Amino acid sequence: MPVDTSIPRDDLPAAAPVAVAHRPATGRAARLAVAALLLALFALPFLVPAHLLTLTQRILILALLATSTDLLYGHTGLPSLGQGAYFGVGGYAAGQLMTKAGVDSFWVVFPAAIGAGAIVAAVFGLVALRTRGSSFLLVTFALGELLATAATRLPWLQTPGVRGLTGITMPELFPGQQWTLVSRYYFVVTVAATAYLVLRAFTNSHFGLVLRGIRHGASRMTMMGHHVWLGRYAVFVLAGAVGALAGQLQAFTSGVALPSDLGIATSGLALLIVSIGGPGRLSGNLAGAALVLAAQHYASALVPARWPLLLGAMFCAAAFLRGGGIVGLSQSIGGKVVTRWRATPQP
Amino acid sequence: MDTVIVSTLNGVSYGLIVFLIAAGLTVTMGLMRLLNLAHGAFYALGSYITWNYVTQQGLDLWLAVVASAFTVGVLALLLAWVPLSRLTTTLDGQVLLTLGLTYALTNVMIWVWTAEPKAPLIPASLAGQTHFLVPYPSVRLALIVVAAGLAAAIWWFERHTRIGAKVKAGMDDPAVARALGIDVARIGTIVFAVGAWLAGLSGGLGQTIVGVQPSFAIDMLVTALIVVVIGGPGSVTGALVGALLIGLVQAFGQGLFPEYSAFGVYLVMITMLAVKPEGLFGRSATRAG
Numbered sequence: 030m031p032v033d034t035s036i037p038r039d040d041l042p043a044a045a046p047v048a049v050a051h052r053p054a055t056g057r058a059a060r061l062a063v064a065a066l067l068l069a070l071f072a073l074p075f076l077v078p079a080h081l082l083t084l085t086q087r088i089l090i091l092a093l094l095a096t097s098t099d100l101l102y103g104h105t106g107l108p109s110l111g112q113g114a115y116f117g118v119g120g121y122a123a124g125q126l127m128t129k130a131g132v133d134s135f136w137v138v139f140p141a142a143i144g145a146g147a148i149v150a151a152v153f154g155l156v157a158l159r160t161r162g163s164s165f166l167l168v169t170f171a172l173g174e175l176l177a178t179a180a181t182r183l184p185w186l187q188t189p190g191v192r193g194l195t196g197i198t199m200p201e202l203f204p205g206q207q208w209t210l211v212s213r214y215y216f217v218v219t220v221a222a223t224a225y226l227v228l229r230a231f232t233n234s235h236f237g238l239v240l241r242g243i244r245h246g247a248s249r250m251t252m253m254g255h256h257v258w259l260g261r262y263a264v265f266v267l268a269g270a271v272g273a274l275a276g277q278l279q280a281f282t283s284g285v286a287l288p289s290d291l292g293i294a295t296s297g298l299a300l301l302i303v304s305i306g307g308p309g310r311l312s313g314n315l316a317g318a319a320l321v322l323a324a325q326h327y328a329s330a331l332v333p334a335r336w337p338l339l340l341g342a343m344f345c346a347a348a349f350l351r352g353g354g355i356v357g358l359s360q361s362i363g364g365k366v367v368t369r370w371r372a373t374p375q376p
Numbered sequence: 377m378d379t380v381i382v383s384t385l386n387g388v389s390y391g392l393i394v395f396l397i398a399a400g401l402t403v404t405m406g407l408m409r410l411l412n413l414a415h416g417a418f419y420a421l422g423s424y425i426t427w428n429y430v431t432q433q434g435l436d437l438w439l440a441v442v443a444s445a446f447t448v449g450v451l452a453l454l455l456a457w458v459p460l461s462r463l464t465t466t467l468d469g470q471v472l473l474t475l476g477l478t479y480a481l482t483n484v485m486i487w488v489w490t491a492e493p494k495a496p497l498i499p500a501s502l503a504g505q506t507h508f509l510v511p512y513p514s515v516r517l518a519l520i521v522v523a524a525g526l527a528a529a530i531w532w533f534e535r536h537t538r539i540g541a542k543v544k545a546g547m548d549d550p551a552v553a554r555a556l557g558i559d560v561a562r563i564g565t566i567v568f569a570v571g572a573w574l575a576g577l578s579g580g581l582g583q584t585i586v587g588v589q590p591s592f593a594i595d596m597l598v599t600a601l602i603v604v605v606i607g608g609p610g611s612v613t614g615a616l617v618g619a620l621l622i623g624l625v626q627a628f629g630q631g632l633f634p635e636y637s638a639f640g641v642y643l644v645m646i647t648m649l650a651v652k653p654e655g656l657f658g659r660s661a662t663r664a665g
Contacts, residue, residue: 102468108467108468108471110471156646156649156650159649159650159653160605160649160653162467163405163409163411163467163609164605164609164653166411166467166471167411167601167604167605168605168645168649170598170601171598171601171602171605171642171645172642174594174598174642175639175642178638178639178642179639182635182636182638182639292594293475293594293598297475297479300468300471300472300475301472304468304472308468334487335483335487337479337480337482337483338479338480338483338484338487340476340479341476341477341478341479341480341481341483342476342480343476344472344473344475344476344477344479345472345473345476345477345480347472347476348468348469348470348472348473348476349469
């Protein structure tokens with residue numbers, strides 16, 4: 030039996046090897062696809078009813094949360110089951126500022142909430158990065174539950190008489206601004222698209238490549254002179270900031286921050302989205318979020334009480350969807366079609 | 377002084393229940409490299425089936441506890457045979473499958489038994505109090521005796537039987553264990569089913585203290601996972617020490633700082649990771665990579 034010496038015995042590989050080679054999405058086709066998607070998102074309010082705008086909004090927000098998970102998991106090989114923690118911190122930080130401190134300006138709330146997520150991640154990262162593999166997953170899971178417990182137990186994190194924080198509104202871009210359904214949608218699209226473009230540049234940067242190197246062979250990266258721990262720590266903090274960004278968008282648009290935002294319900298959903306979409310790809314995060322949330326939207330309208338059962342079944346199905354998720358699957362099918370087309374002699 | 381004794385007894389009884397859950401979890405993690413996030417659902421299922429046997433079928437409580445444990449064990453055996461054996465190779469597959477099972481099972485539990493919390497069921501003979509140093513609920517004393525007996529049996533089994541030795545050999549080096557003729561996969565399946573049986577049993581026993589509600593599937597899972605992290609994955613002794621530690625911290629925390637007692641277990645885990653990230657009795661190899 031061949032023995033793979035590259036993986037320590039007590040560490041499982043975080044994910045099955047991906048069949049399709051990772052190529053940075055910088056080609057002309059990728060850029061065209063991004064532009065077309067942005068155009069479609071901006072045209073959407075003229076095409077579809079309001080409830081689908083809300084759904085699209087939520088897809089974009091959870092795609093960002095999925096990216097936060099994927100920065101650790103797909104890119105760096107750190108399986109986190111606790112990104113809900115930062116999602117919740119973002120929502121709670123924004124909510125506390127707006128409802129308790131009375132700050133309404135976007136230009137204050139927005140950076141403050143992202144900073145809160147980064148600070149919590151900077152603390153939790155010191156603890157979680159003491160472990161690897163399945164222990165890392167357990168510790169991130171437990172830290173998320175710690176914050177969820179705090180949100181349920183500590184009265185100063187709650188609106189009196191409610192188990193969460195309510196009465197959060199959209200922040201003002203300029204004093205006296207009024208939000209409409211459509212302007213709110215455009216706000217979310219703009220923030221999400223900006224974050225997406227920044228993260229795309231980041232994952233294709235030198236540091237993004239170092240992270241992939243850490244995922245594939247940490248000891249080799251150490252040998253080549255990279256500081257592996259610092260790389261992991263930096264991406265942990267960044268992922269916390271991205272999670273908080275998504276969380277505050279969620280709080281702005283839904284008006285509430287809940288203990289369940291911090292815990293396993295949110296973290297597990299993020300991991301599901303990443304796995305269904307295909308780890309290590311920003312496009313996969315978006316596709317996964319669209320699929321899972323569309324399923325939730327329609328299934329919970331049809332059978333509200335049985336939605337968790339369906340969600341559970343989706344998790345189990347995703348477990349068998351090895352490697353590349355739907356994006357990987359479509360790429361490998363597309364690749365085969367192109368190869369066959371090229372192989373056919375042209376008249 | 378009396379409150380110290382009561383808190384200690386509370387801590388020990390709760391800790392022993394948590395140990396029965398964590399024991400299966402830690403051994404499957406060590407032996408099969410399988411992270412089973414459905415383990416908390418096994419616990420909750422054990423509680424609910426016990427409740428069902430007693431209130432619907434009119435079974436005696438102790439009989440119901442044992443019967444429900446076997447029901448859960450058989451369910452786990454089916455699970456280990458069909459999907460789990462194909463998914464022991466990657467962490468994400470295990471997490472998705474077992475977390476999905478937790479959601480699905482929790483929803484089925486709500487479907488069958490409603491989301492209303494169920495009150496503890498206690499056998500009539502143990503409803504009162506017994507004077508053991510201080511007046512203390514008889515059922516909790518009985519629980520300590522039963523759970524301590526089981527814990528001792530597990531500990532002895534792991535150290536002094538052939539199967540225990542095979543389990544440890546499989547954990548230390550699966551390739552060499554296989555070469556020596558030990559069927560690691562089959563032992564893994566047995567350990568998984570026994571672990572689930574124990575989780576179901578602790579569900580039946582634990583409901584005599586806290587009753588049962590659907591959220592226990594996650595709550596108990598988190599507590600057991602923290603115990604595994606504290607004790608070191610794969611170590612039964614570690615799980616026992618960790619569980620008793622967690623139980624005592626919980627019980628004394630409730631007495632001293634009732635508002636912040638829920639954070640005690642997390643504090644223990646964080647301290648442990650800061651001092652000794654591989655856990656109390658963990659193998660240092662888990663740090664590699």
